[in-house]
Amino acid sequence: MEDDYYVSSEEEGYYDDEEDNDDPENLEEEMMAYVESETPKCEVSSTKVISKESLLAAQRGDVQRVMDVLSLKEYHARTLLIHYRWDVDKVLAVYVERGKELLYEKAGVTMAEHDDTSQLSSEVMCDICMDEIPANEVTIMDCNHVFCNECWTEHFIVKINEGQSRRIKCMAHRCNAVCDEAIIRNLVSARDPNLAEKFDRFLLESYIEDNRKVKWCPSIPHCGNAIRIEEDELIEVECACGKQFCFSCLCEAHSPCSCQMWDQWLKKCVDESETVNYISVNTKHCPKCNKLVEKNGGCNLVTCICGQPFCWLCGAPTGSDHTWDSIAGHECGRFKEDEEMDLEQTKKDLFRYTHYFNRFQAHKDSLKLEAALKKTVQRKITYLEENLSSSKDYSWTTDALNRLFRSRRIIAYSYPFAYHMFGDLFKKEMTLEQRTIKQNLFEDQQQQLEASMEKLSMFTEEPFDHYSEEKLHDLKLRMINLSTLVDKLCLKLFECIEYDLLGQLQFSVHRIVSYNSNGVEKASEINSLSGC
Structure with a gap:
């Protein structure tokens, strides 16, 4: 081993044993103290791994925060969070800046007192099917709109199958109110229990699909985990499965490249566009057999291995009679200088x-x-x-x-x-x-x-x-x-x-992504009980 190593970023120096007269033990202590002072202290990770088991706890944690601050029912709090893409801070900011009424109105949350079916007459006309329905077979939503259970059920089934489970609105014309998820679950499960489970799964996965701060790990095969961040989404993280990726674009960790640069680099590497460009300029397709022909001389009349002569400049088939300046019976208006x-x-x-x-x-x-x-x-x-x-x-x-x-x-x-x-x-x-x-x-x-x-x-x-x-x-x-x-x-x-x-x-x-001396940040496991 040579007794030299790089000393600084501005000059190269060499380690000399004769110049070092310090006590080795003191030198080691000073070096370790220096390294410790220069090394960033380990901090609690701001990114969390959400597994299948902890997904429900993570969602409940955010729902509970909104419920506690605004004194809401669980499904009202979830409706608010889905509308504001699970951004608790955004929900609370709108509440403080614009008031409770506007907050609820935009999200489709109705807090008005609604009638009880026991107070209705013995029969009620459903405005959808126009039939007279017994009062015990109709349902009233928070917005006080009443329809028969059959029409409600059909409405819910259609919306779930269309992938709109997260915000199923009332059937009434121009009503923006979001339906009670408990009512949806009860009516749909009576008709199709599997579809009711699908509805619950959509509500649960909304925490990932609609959340700006949560994304699925892009591992292949998929590990089933998601990653939740707390601050800037421009961060590189490592999932519990070991996959390191850029949270912003979900590609592999690519700093110091920006996401736009890395995307263009991947496209260039995948389609080998530079090689394709070179081939397209340096070769021509034979007009007869369509094989690629490379020009190996200065004359613009080239002949394919199939025997077909053609003009190199325009690719048109020609005869074989030619001079250095022209091809018999052929004129081409393209400039050779441009081609070169x-x-x-x-x-x-x-x-x-x-x-x-x-x-x-x-x-x-x-x-x-x-x-x-x-x-x-x-x-x-x-x-x-x-x-x-x-x-x-x-x-x-x-x-x-x-x-x-x-x-x-x-x-x-x-x-x-x-x-x-x-x-x-x-x-x-x-x-x-x-x-x-x-x-x-x-x-x-x-x-x-x-x-x-x-x-x-x-x-x-x-x-x-x-x-x-x-x-x-x-x-x-x-x-x-x-x-x-x-x-x-x-x-x-x-x-x-x-x-x-x-x-x-x-x-x-x-x-x-800013430089991290400790490398790509490892996401910590989320507490399945507290959701934190």
Whole structure:
């Protein structure tokens, strides 16, 4: 192992044993104190995992909050929350700012006292079927509209089958009142118990489907979990199943790329559009057999392997008689210069795309290979714990390994970012000179991080389980120092992207997830009893 490592983001230095005259124990204590001061403290996760078992508790938690504040029945509170997309703060804000009446009116909640069926005459005319119905076979909703149970049931069944279970409104003309879910459940279950269960399931899943702060985990096959956030939806989370994803777009975690950039990058990678463009310009279809023909000479008369000659410029079939300037019996109005310019530009675009894609893929492949280091490092730690009695704390090795994984992922996704940032996406936002300056600034930050990260990768592969205590101690200090440096360089790269690049755009809005030193946030399990 060479006695050198990256020291700072501004200059390269080398560790010299002769220059270090400090006591090793004091140096280690100072280093550990520094790292602890620089490392963010672990906080309680603001994201929650909602499993099938805890979904009901999570919904009841929000419903109970609204019930307690507004003194409402459960189904009234649920109706309000469904209307306001399960945003409790929004419900309470509208209540404070605009009053209770407007809050209820917009959501279809009716609080008026309604008549009892016992107070009705012995028979009531249903305004839907126009039949005289016994009073014990009709139902009154909160809005005081009365219809027969048969008509109500048919209405509910149609709405449930149409997927409108969450807000089934009264049948009366221009009535905005939402029907009592208990009445819906009772009438439908008498006709079709399975449909009543479907109704309850729709109400329950509304907490996820209609909630801006809750989304299903995009794992395949689906794990059955959902994730609930508390604040900004621009966050990357890890589900209990291990799936890491961007909460905003539900794609894989892709910072420092914005969601728009990542979406365009995926489309480009999937359809290989640059390769397709190159083929479309550099080859032509034979007008006879339709096979692709590539031009390998300067003459515009080309001949397919099937024997058909045709004009390269327009693709029309011709005879074989020609000169360098013209084809006998054929005239073509297209300019050769345009064709050559298109070809050169397509080649440049393909070369540029290949440059960024190859580096992105190389780091992704390295990340997969380095994942196998976990078992190797753990095996080395176990050996040291059993054979070296002076120290039992080797967490610095796993900390360095985790830092390597996080920085490797950031470097990998920085290449799709650079492809779009300095390509055609923001061409109108920057002059060529401005783009060159910004690109140099970004690439300097990127290369500094990449160099330090590769040195950290080299350190993690050291056979430290066979080192002497003195050499192991030296490696420990180096890895702690380098891990801290890599963390700082990751932060600087994110700040460069967020403030110096995306923050300077005038006509486009691209936001990225803020840098998290601890990596993608792991969602904690929700309490199935309290819903918190």
